[in-house]
Amino acid sequence: MDPVSTVSLAVAGLAFAYPDGHQALFGVDFTVARGERVALLGPNGAGKTTLVLHLNGILTGGTGTVTVAGLEVGKRHMAEIRRRVGIVFQDPDDQLFMPTVREDVAFGPAAAGLRGAGLEERVDRALGLVGMAEFKDRPPHHLSFGQRRRVAVATVLAMEPEILVLDEPSSNLDPASRRELADILRSLDVTVLMVTHDLPYALELCPRSLILSDGVIAADGGTADLLADEALMRAHRLELPYGFDPRSVPAPPGRS
Numbered sequence: 001m002d003p004v005s006t007v008s009l010a011v012a013g014l015a016f017a018y019p020d021g022h023q024a025l026f027g028v029d030f031t032v033a034r035g036e037r038v039a040l041l042g043p044n045g046a047g048k049t050t051l052v053l054h055l056n057g058i059l060t061g062g063t064g065t066v067t068v069a070g071l072e073v074g075k076r077h078m079a080e081i082r083r084r085v086g087i088v089f090q091d092p093d094d095q096l097f098m099p100t101v102r103e104d105v106a107f108g109p110a111a112a113g114l115r116g117a118g119l120e121e122r123v124d125r126a127l128g129l130v131g132m133a134e135f136k137d138r139p140p141h142h143l144s145f146g147q148r149r150r151v152a153v154a155t156v157l158a159m160e161p162e163i164l165v166l167d168e169p170s171s172n173l174d175p176a177s178r179r180e181l182a183d184i185l186r187s188l189d190v191t192v193l194m195v196t197h198d199l200p201y202a203l204e205l206c207p208r209s210l211i212l213s214d215g216v217i218a219a220d221g222g223t224a225d226l227l228a229d230e231a232l233m234r235a236h237r238l239e240l241p242y243g244f245d246p247r248s249v250p251a252p253p254g255r256s
């Protein structure tokens, strides 16, 4: 394979200021290889969500480039980019807007042209993966937060994306749901970029982590190494849970 086709995501010199003048990104550079699972760590306000919103062109207008599987994010390839980059937003209510779970999960594939039995199968598979099949006919706004998070993941899985980007996927999930989501993510044959404050989750799922701090990549390395670097962690307001020793945890297993 040539080097271009092995790179899923390339971000180069990405800088961005919001319309009110607040600059959130100051030149972000990194690449993610196809099939890699990478955690994006960093304190509140570091620019993580701002970066995520650039990966499929929801935010544009700054400088620098984002390239997905060789396609530059921009007006030209937008439909293809949106199909390839699946983003699970920080708040599931930003993602769910149809009267039923089924319609929300079917929305993307239907917009991409899938119809009939093929569409139903796609919806059932995605809901089955997140354990929400029996909620198919319920209105999303009647579900609990954790259930809405699972449906939001299903809406993205239904698109069979090449890159799955998750913004704080484990927040507000109970321990069993959190583990089940980890099992799902491990079983998928996709590139994953996962924003998280849940450092044990990053260690469990992602062999590599990036630390975004004040709008720049402050560190890029093995997750266990970064989490064990106390000075680095302190410098970027990252704290491990009480009693958690990153060196006592086995390396994350590869894709099953």
Ligand SMILES: Nc1ncnc2c1ncn2[C@@H]1O[C@H](COP(=O)(O)OP(=O)(O)OP(=O)(O)O)[C@@H](O)[C@H]1O
Binding pocket: 018, 019, 020, 022, 023, 024, 042, 043, 044, 045, 046, 047, 048, 049, 050, 051
């Ligand atoms: N719409 C907006 N207009 C102006 N400034 C914004 C806007 N959205 C975010 N910001 C600012 O940009 C910076 C980065 O915000 P962002 O939401 O990307 O941080 P984050 O790393 O995702 O934080 P968190 O961990 O709290 O989710 C913050 O200082 C924030 O106040």
Ligand SMILES: [Mg+2]
Binding pocket: 048, 049, 050, 090, 167
């Ligand atoms: Mg955020």
